[in-house]
Amino acid sequence: MSFSVKTVASILAFAFLTLADDCSPIQIRIAYAGPGGMAVSWNTNDRMPEPTVFYGQSKNKLDRRASSRISTTYPTSSTYNNHVTIVGLEPATTYYYMPQCGTQTYSFVTAPDAGDKNAFQFAMVGDLGTMGPDGLSTTVGTGAANPLKPGELTTIDSLQAMKSSYKFVWHVGDIAYADYWLKEEQQGYVKPLNTTDHGKEYDKILNEFYNEIEEISQDTPYMVGVGNHEANCDNGANLTVCVPGQLNFTGYRHHWNMPSQPSNGLENFWFSWDFGIVHFVQFSTETDFPNAPDEPGGKGAEDAGPFAPPGTQLAWLKNDLASVDRNKTPWVIVGGHRPWYVSQSECTECQAAFEPLLLQYGVDLVLNGHKHFYERESAIAKGVAQELDNPTAPWYIVNGAAGHYDGLDVPPLPLVNTSRKIIIEYGWSLFTVHNCTHLTTEFIASGNGSVLDTATLYKDCTC
Ligand SMILES: [Fe+2]
Incomplete structure (x- = not known):
């Protein structure tokens, strides 16, 4: 039998x-x-x-x-x-x-051991919201922008179509945009549910997002970092209704299980993991450092956190970076939601907190989102650009162009002098770790899969 x-x-x-x-x-x-x-x-x-x-x-x-x-x-x-x-x-x-x-x-x-020298690719997205009738689609509400063109793939579609090309997805914050339920109603885009329980309206969009990514996340590790929309209560509209689930990173804290325990980090806020010759680090640009934007009194007005005693996150980051065995994992790539090198308003508080450590410990690449466009910067140390030929400073890439209900941002001109390429299209990033000396980025247009930008970082390294 x-x-x-x-x-x-x-x-x-x-x-x-x-x-x-x-x-x-x-x-x-x-x-x-x-x-x-x-x-x-x-x-x-x-x-x-x-x-x-x-x-x-x-x-x-x-x-x-x-x-x-x-x-x-x-x-x-x-x-x-x-x-x-x-x-x-x-x-x-x-x-x-x-x-x-x-x-x-x-x-x-499973991930290969730290030190495994096989080349690999990973996908990175930022600011990815629900797609379809309650999110980004071919129509928009009054005052919204950048609907999809007929026939375009969404970023989730595009990631799904190319799933075999990368080992994991790294979503560096702003997940689902369920907090925009009220804005979408006020702009006449979605019909309000027949209820006074507004938590149902938030929960409906949040569930749609997790349903939509399941085709990817069920067999491809989906790593996340925290963004401001995990604690956002202005709904992108008026400060009129706020439901408990969207406060203080509540849904985010419950939904995910990032590797903070094996890396001595904290919940889904700060943690690290190894994959082959790369040490990956995710930190929080939202709370738990001086003048953090989402904390009470911060410029983000989210009134969230902190989640640990003062100094905990930065002490963890310093220790984590200091502990990396660069013979095993010569590349160190970090992700945080808010950028500080970008052609738009920037997170100077984040720069003050994190840049000294990233410089001190020779981080190779910094990935940010938050701004709803793609901007590839040079390598940068304290505002001074270096090119990608064996720089001593980290290379910065901002990609918050995955797409959500409210479209894309237009950066002010002129661009900052560290900017090397800017693209205002929906898309995601595909990274190729060739070996210990070469690492390539490609910006993939979600709509048709075309590569709109590529650049390669060279490091003088023996491996
Ligand atoms: Fe954001």
């Missing part, structure tokens, strides 16, 4: 678990979780007493299981966020998995 994977998983589930009434997994998303680790997250309509993932190296034999007790929700959320971290996996290896109560088997590939 033989059993299907689904049947075996169901038998195991009933044998070991107490099931919730509605445990069907939705919005499945994975993320790297330290050496040999993979975080599997998904939502359910009911709380899971013991969220469990069945997994194995054969699609037809999910003979291992990992569980947790993490099934959380928050006011205004209609679902529960379940998080399980699988550990003890082999590097650069394909595994198959199924969250409990699932009906479909998915797969993922």
Whole structure:
């Protein structure tokens, strides 16, 4: 007698678990979780007493299981966020998995060991919102701009179409733009729900986003950083209605499971991970440093955080960068939401906090979003440009052009003197880590997949 994977998983589930009434997994998303680790997250309509993932190296034999007790929700959320971290996996290896109560088997590939010299690519996006009737589409509301042209792919479509070309997605903040529900209603773009419970309006758009990225995030690690729209309560409109779920990074804190535990960071705010010859670092430009814009009294007026005692984030960043073994991971690439080198208003508070450490520890590349265009800068040290031929300073790239309901920004002229290329189109970035001396960026137009910009950083390195 033989059993299907689904049947075996169901038998195991009933044998070991107490099931919730509605445990069907939705919005499945994975993320790297330290050496040999993979975080599997998904939502359910009911709380899971013991969220469990069945997994194995054969699609037809999910003979291992990992569980947790993490099934959380928050006011205004209609679902529960379940998080399980699988550990003890082999590097650069394909595994198959199924969250409990699932009906479909998915797969993922673990990260290679730190120091693995194989070339690889990764995707980077910033400021990516819901697509379709409640987000970016071919129509806009009164006062909004930059609708999609008929036939254009969205950034989510484009990322999906090219999924086989990159190992993971890195979304450096501003996720879903569900906080724009009120602006979209006020501009006559979406019809208000027939309810006085405005949390439902926020939650509807948020759920749409996680549904939309699932085709990518279910089998491709989706790494995120925090942006201001994870705590935004001006709705891009009037300060009239604010629902609890969109305050203080609440939805963001619940939805994701970034590798802060294995990197001694904090929640989904600051953390790091290795992939081959690169050490990746994500930090928060929103809270937890002097004059942080989203903290009480900050210029962002979000009244959010802080999340740790003063100095914690910067002390962590200093220690993390100081601990990198550059023989194993010669490249260090950092991401933070708000830029400080860009042809528009800039985050001088972020620069004061972070730039000295990035210079001191020889960071190679800084990725930012927040501005809704693409701008490739030179390498820069304290405002002074260096070109990409073995610079001593980090190279800066701003890409917040993934697209959301309210379109793209127009930077003021003249451009800053460190600007090398600016593009006002919806798109995402594809990075190629060739080896320890060459790293290439390409800006991909989401609409048709064309490459609108490319540049390569050279570092004099022996490997
Ligand atoms: Fe932003």
